[in-house]
Amino acid sequence: VIQTLKHVARLYTCTGSDPDDAGLIADAAIAWEGERICWVGPTAALPVEFDHAATDLSGKVCFLAPGLVDCHTHLAFGGWRADEFALRCRGATYQEIAAAGGGIASTVRKTRAAAEEELYAVARRRLRQMAALGVGTVECKSGYGLTVADELKLLRVYRRLGASTPMRIVSTVLGAHVVPPEYTQHRGDYVSLLTEELLPRVAAEGLAEFCDVFVEDGAFTSAEGRTILEAGKRLGLRPKLHVDQLHDGGGAVLAAEVGAISADHLEYTGPTGIAALARAGVVAVTLPLASLYLRQPPLDARPYQAAGVPVAVATDFNPGTAPCHSLPTALALACIMNRMTPAAALRGATQVAARALALHDVGTLAPRQRMNALLVEAPDVEHWLYRLADPPPARVWLGGRELAEAFPEDRGDAQTRTAF
Numbered sequence: 071v072i073q074t075l076k077h078v079a080r081l082y083t084c085t086g087s088d089p090d091d092a093g094l095i096a097d098a099a100i101a102w103e104g105e106r107i108c109w110v111g112p113t114a115a116l117p118v119e120f121d122h123a124a125t126d127l128s129g130k131v132c133f134l135a136p137g138l139v140d141c142h143t144h145l146a147f148g149g150w151r152a153d154e155f156a157l158r159c160r161g162a163t164y165q166e167i168a169a170a171g172g173g174i175a176s177t178v179r180k181t182r183a184a185a186e187e188e189l190y191a192v193a194r195r196r197l198r199q200m201a202a203l204g205v206g207t208v209e210c211k212s213g214y215g216l217t218v219a220d221e222l223k224l225l226r227v228y229r230r231l232g233a234s235t236p237m238r239i240v241s242t243v244l245g246a247h248v249v250p251p252e253y254t255q256h257r258g259d260y261v262s263l264l265t266e267e268l269l270p271r272v273a274a275e276g277l278a279e280f281c282d283v284f285v286e287d288g289a290f291t292s293a294e295g296r297t298i299l300e301a302g303k304r305l306g307l308r309p310k311l312h313v314d315q316l317h318d319g320g321g322a323v324l325a326a327e328v329g330a331i332s333a334d335h336l337e338y339t340g341p342t343g344i345a346a347l348a349r350a351g352v353v354a355v356t357l358p359l360a361s362l363y364l365r366q367p368p369l370d371a372r373p374y375q376a377a378g379v380p381v382a383v384a385t386d387f388n389p390g391t392a393p394c395h396s397l398p399t400a401l402a403l404a405c406i407m408n409r410m411t412p413a414a415a416l417r418g419a420t421q422v423a424a425r426a427l428a429l430h431d432v433g434t435l436a437p438r439q440r441m442n443a444l445l446v447e448a449p450d451v452e453h454w455l456y457r458l459a460d461p462p463p464a465r466v467w468l469g470g471r472e473l474a475e476a477f478p479e480d481r482g483d484a485q486t487r488t489a490f
């Protein structure tokens with residue numbers, strides 16, 4: 071069955087390569103059959119075979135955009151860290167909280183204690199909330215287990231979510247998030263556990279496409295990061311990196327040298343790092359919610375764009391430094407904090423974000439692409455992001471079907487309903 075929308079006031083294809091051009095078509099039409107788009111263009115050029123039974127949106131103030139791609143999340147974890155938020159509000163730093171046994175280590179304790187079923191139920195609810203905001207594709211990292219069994223537990227949650235929902239889930243193994251407390255006196259053994267046990271298991275079971283390392287003081291050194299990522303590459307896991315979040319540790323240069331598909335955070339990356347990313351074709355991922363929560367100087371997207379580095383925008387959704395799963399909010403912040411235009415922000419969470427995940431059939435509205443889309447009742451993306459992404463999308467399509475049909479809200483049992 072072919073479905074068509076016509077006289078859509080504005081449609082952003084997000085094709086092309088100019089960061090500030092979101093591919094606007096005024097008075098647009100789009101047709102799709104099953105999961106795939108078959109035609110996009112001005113309504114005046116809509117072929118007659120797609121026109122019968124078209125939904126006519128004449129006179130409606132709205133725009134249509136590709137389904138959003140959140141290319142950096144830590145979706146599944148045990149518990150929250152609102153207590154630490156209150157401490158940070160009183161002036162404690164991220165490093166001070168981590169040194170006192172809080173931070174990532176506290177989430178690791180709660181994640182290890184949580185059953186796979188519980189992690190699945192909570193993550194599934196979160197995913198449904200993200201879908202309602204127009205997100206159709208989510209990258210999900212492990213990294214709160216930090217044992218072979220607990221990392222595999224998180225990655226199995228992601229595999230189940232991908233199989234049981236219409237969301238496209240892309241999994242990343244982040245066993246190298248921090249050195250777990252039991253290994254702080256012999257960290258080399260933890261690196262060996264990753265390279266000799268965890269990564270081979272993940273690759274053998276097909277549980278992830280990417281391997282990520284947090285290179286930072288208090289996490290992993292550049293040399294350790296290189297060892298882990300090279301081991302992952304030999305197993306077919308493509309590198310990603312969390313780098314230069316708290317200081318310029320040469321992480322962007324490392325990302326270029328190991329051939330990472332993306333380098334994420336980059337709050338403190340300097341001109342040498344930007345030039346290295348440009349030469350190696352690495353996508354820069356900005357995470358403005360994390361910069362905001364940590365009161366960090368945010369990445370300035372303009373030197374990246376000037377150097378030809380594509381800039382993606384993601385939430386970094388996690389219980390510590392970015393406990394907000396709203397990608398539209400991150401887009402508004404990217405405009406305010408990262409100095410991206412609304413068009414560049416939208417491209418950063420569609421076409422560029424898909425590139426950061428090596429996906430070719432999402433992130434644009436074009437023939438043969440998956441019909442993931444959102445319809446927002448605002449005049450254009452400028453009005454929408456200027457208003458901090460208000461209102462939420464009025465309609466969302468996932469694989470050609472509307473949200474309520476494609477991904478019904480979970481009624482679940484009482485425990486699921488009360489999980490926060």
Ligand SMILES: [Zn+2]
Pocket residue numbers: 142143144312386388
């Ligand atoms: Zn992250």
